[in-house]
Amino acid sequence: MPPAENEMKLSQVATIRTNFPEGHFWIVRRGSIQQCGEPTRSYNPEHIGVRVERTDLLLPDYLFYCLAAIHQRGDWQQIATGTLSLVNIRVSDVRRIELSPR
């Protein structure tokens, strides 16, 4: 299904990359199936850093808690690749998260 006209990708409002100490928070890129995709306030160069640039549209803390809910629901487990003990998600997976304005 094509995206609705007003839908945006997360990459349009935030800078998302690894090795990014200036991020507002970070997402675990590589780890166990339980850890992978978990947002954290602790910097690690391996984690995917997220810095919201359009804070007039999206609050960093709001995004943090939404990503925590996504992780708790286990959504990343459908996307993560790797072995049973060590999986990873891609920066591009985070960049393409859709934002649906109400």
Place this chain on the structure above:
Amino acid sequence: MKIDLPSITEQQAFVFEAATQAGVAQLKANLKAPRLPGQTEVDESQYPRTHLLTESEGWEPPHRDLIGAYFRHFQAHFPAYNTDAKLAGLLGLSSDRRVRAFKDGSKAPPYGVWRRFLVLTGRVPQEIIPVLAFMA
């Protein structure tokens, strides 16, 4: 993967609720932190305890002997903070020079920095400020 994007006001309300729930969970988890033996480098009964008070109760900066003893004791138990630079990061300080200045007594730690360390090491509870109204 999709995230709902409501107005900023609705996002703030959501954050308030989620941050409060996370805060409650963290406060409960804090009660289950491991218990470690106290520092033995200095005899604390020989020093004032005013550094444990809040500002309104009459806080005074800790004696430098206590700062050094507390920091070294902490760093011995937590290798992740075993350098002054790492400890500076934990305390929200810009450089390890400030940690060294506290240790050698050339500078007194500000209340907020010392209080954070006391909270992190389970020596004082953290202050929860009551919300009187939502006024934004």
